[in-house]
Amino acid sequence: MELVKAMENPLSHPKIFNxxxxxxxxxxxxxxxxxxxxxxxxxxxxxxDLCCGTxxxxxxxxxxxxxxxxxxxxxxxxxxxxxxxKRNVHFINGDINPFLRSNEKQFDIILFLSGMHHxxxxxxxxxxxxxxxxxxxxxxLITIDGCLESDLPLIAKLMLKNDRGKYVRxxxxxxxxxxxxxxxxxxxxxxxxxxxxYNHIIFYT
Ligand SMILES: C[S@@+](CC[C@H](N)C(=O)[O-])C[C@H]1O[C@@H](n2cnc3c(N)ncnc32)[C@H](O)[C@@H]1O
Numbered sequence: 001m002e003l004v005k006a007m008e009n010p011l012s013h014p015k016i017f018n019x020x021x022x023x024x025x026x027x028x029x030x031x032x033x034x035x036x037x038x039x040x041x042x043x044x045x046x047x048x049d050l051c052c053g054t055x056x057x058x059x060x061x062x063x064x065x066x067x068x069x070x071x072x073x074x075x076x077x078x079x080x081x082x083x084x085x086k087r088n089v090h091f092i093n094g095d096i097n098p099f100l101r102s103n104e105k106q107f108d109i110i111l112f113l114s115g116m117h118h119x120x121x122x123x124x125x126x127x128x129x130x131x132x133x134x135x136x137x138x139x140x141l142i143t144i145d146g147c148l149e150s151d152l153p154l155i156a157k158l159m160l161k162n163d164r165g166k167y168v169r170x171x172x173x174x175x176x177x178x179x180x181x182x183x184x185x186x187x188x189x190x191x192x193x194x195x196x197x198y199n200h201i202i203f204y205t
Contacts, residue, residue, distance in 0.1 A: 014054045014078035030193040031060045038204045045108035051115030100130035112143040117165035128181040140205045147201035156197040
């Protein structure tokens with residue numbers, strides 16, 4: 001039965017997802033780039049990681065407290081075991097939207113890594129509005145997602161169009177939707193983060 005489920009949606013299994021990432025993702029070089037150039041964490045900062053998956057970014061972060069939330073219970077169980085020895089680290093199994101709506105705590109940094117392309121426009125807008133509420137006044141949001149552009153190599157287009165997330169957007173659509181909620185947000189387009197040709201859009205404040 002487990003094998004049948006794995007065949008239906010192999011990437012929902014933490015180990016298969018991590019194997020996939022080790023083949024096509026950028027590994028430690030891309031995590032280091034993301035952390036050094038965009039997240040810029042410090043050991044006094046509280047971090048909320050939305051759609052944390054298997055939380056592969058965690059070993060690269062400094063923080064005073066880290067909370068990861070993911071809908072997939074296999075991911076949160078995997079993370080709780082993998083990071084059992086880490087202090088001030090918590091994993092919540094659940095949907096980020098109700099969590100963001102009801103959460104009273106504010107964070108220094110909110111990460112939303114490879115998560116926004118799982119949300120339709122209306123849900124993403126509502127989610128980003130709630131992110132603003134949950135960020136401290138000087139807090140920062142950092143996101144990264146796949147981004148379609150017309151001049152991409154075929155392999156990048158195929159990867160992006162076949163993503164599990166149904167809402168991989170073209171660059172202008174990403175900018176329009178994210179800046180409709182956060183007009184001052186900056187963005188960066190990166191083609192150098194994965195081992196195979198790919199295109200990322202990073203939003204950061
Ligand atoms: C592509 S993975 C990214 C995982 C991780 N952030 C990373 O960068 O490796 C997307 C994750 O979003 C989670 N997810 C999708 N919709 C969600 C929702 N509404 N609430 C919480 N997690 C969600 C999925 O379970 C999956 O683990």
